[in-house]
Amino acid sequence: MSERSKRDGRRRLGAEARAAILDRIAEVDAPARESGTAARLAAPAPETDPATRALRAAVLGDDVTLLPQIHDLWGSLRRIPVDEAILEANLVITASRRDPAHAAFDLLRTRLLQALDEHGWKRVAITSPTRGCGKTFTAANLAIALSRYENRRTVLLDFDMRAPALADVLGVSAPGPISDWIRGTASSGTHLQRVGQNLLGIGGLAVGLNDRAETYPAELLQDPKAAAVLDQMQEELSPDAVLFDLPPALNHDDVTAFRARYDCVLMVVGGGRNSAEQIREAVRRIGEDKPILGMILNRAEEDPASGAA
Incomplete structure (x- = not known):
């Protein structure tokens, strides 16, 4: 686990899980790639749901929305x-x-x-x-x-x-x-x-x-x-x-x-x-x-x- 992972507490995913998530992100970003706009390729698509943005952050290290935490009181x-x-x-x-x-x-x-x-x-x-x-x-x-x-x-x-x-x-x-x-x-x-x-x-x-x-x-x-x-x-x-x-x-x-x-x-x-x-x-x-x-x-x-x- 890298020093950054230790600091922010994020878990590293296995190779298969990472590949599946990247495929999902690729599907969401497909319109951006087709348009040839590099900026849109690098950023999450506007229609991306919060769960996808959180998964993208876990895989790519983007500083975006983290997974929600449910607290049982x-x-x-x-x-x-x-x-x-x-x-x-x-x-x-x-x-x-x-x-x-x-x-x-x-x-x-x-x-x-x-x-x-x-x-x-x-x-x-x-x-x-x-x-x-x-x-x-x-x-x-x-x-x-x-x-x-x-x-x-x-x-x-x-x-x-x-x-x-x-x-x-x-x-x-x-x-x-x-x-x-x-x-x-x-x-x-x-x-x-x-x-x-x-x-x-x-x-x-x-x-x-x-x-x-x-x-x-x-x-x-x-x-x-x-x-x-x-x-x-x-x-x-x-x-x-x-x-x-x-x-x-x-x-x-x-x-x-x-x-x-x-x-x-x-x-x-x-x-x-x-x-x-x-x-x-x-x-x-x-x-x-x-x-x-x-x-x-x-x-x-x-x-x-x-x-x-």
């Missing part, structure tokens, strides 16, 4: 600790898996992934008709259950900006208001965090947490900037599933305002809390074009200790 996210005692106290039963009820979340994750793969969906809204149904509890447990699949990435976002609770449930601190990230004033690399190494087998999970309430969340969620930020996050992290912990559908218009940004819905229904009419109205507000993947009956027996909304 997942591995560089800041790590957060896992405290088994806190998770167990907050009924995140899929963490230690000692509670037999974790099997219900294992079944839910399998059916969810089958539906996502079948339809090409990635974004799942988790909501409930009213508060106190356990939607945050469901979102946290489902996210951890999903994280145990090898080579799968899950992102869990606290989009209940009127009453953020996910950071407390997970027992970690939020890096700031998630509204800053949605507005684009904070990057995914600074706001999103990834679960660190642990003995519980919690693997590919990144979270977007929130440390304060937002005054106008529906307007923020409906803003085109939110769509752009989410699209960019998917490009940077390549998640297989994105779970949104959203507010209750009947309390405010946040879920309706955000409906263009998610593919499908999991509805958490409070046993003994929600009437059939409330459930029907919640589904109506979400809209017929948004599939309800499941109705999850939670708290068939009221447990005041469960706490999560």
Whole structure:
């Protein structure tokens, strides 16, 4: 390898590869040769695509556009600790898996992934008709259950900006208001965090947490900037599933305002809390074009200790 190659980090191609590339460049430059113009022969043709110009640079040493570099942000996210005692106290039963009820979340994750793969969906809204149904509890447990699949990435976002609770449930601190990230004033690399190494087998999970309430969340969620930020996050992290912990559908218009940004819905229904009419109205507000993947009956027996909304 020459000194120049060492300095600029470009790889030398084999003889066959170089010959093939030179043939391609010759085809592109053919009009210039036919015209007999030496200047056009030496320069890339105007219609040459960026990939060809980059390959030409690799072979001929021209100082033109380099090959684009794709950066996967997942591995560089800041790590957060896992405290088994806190998770167990907050009924995140899929963490230690000692509670037999974790099997219900294992079944839910399998059916969810089958539906996502079948339809090409990635974004799942988790909501409930009213508060106190356990939607945050469901979102946290489902996210951890999903994280145990090898080579799968899950992102869990606290989009209940009127009453953020996910950071407390997970027992970690939020890096700031998630509204800053949605507005684009904070990057995914600074706001999103990834679960660190642990003995519980919690693997590919990144979270977007929130440390304060937002005054106008529906307007923020409906803003085109939110769509752009989410699209960019998917490009940077390549998640297989994105779970949104959203507010209750009947309390405010946040879920309706955000409906263009998610593919499908999991509805958490409070046993003994929600009437059939409330459930029907919640589904109506979400809209017929948004599939309800499941109705999850939670708290068939009221447990005041469960706490999560």
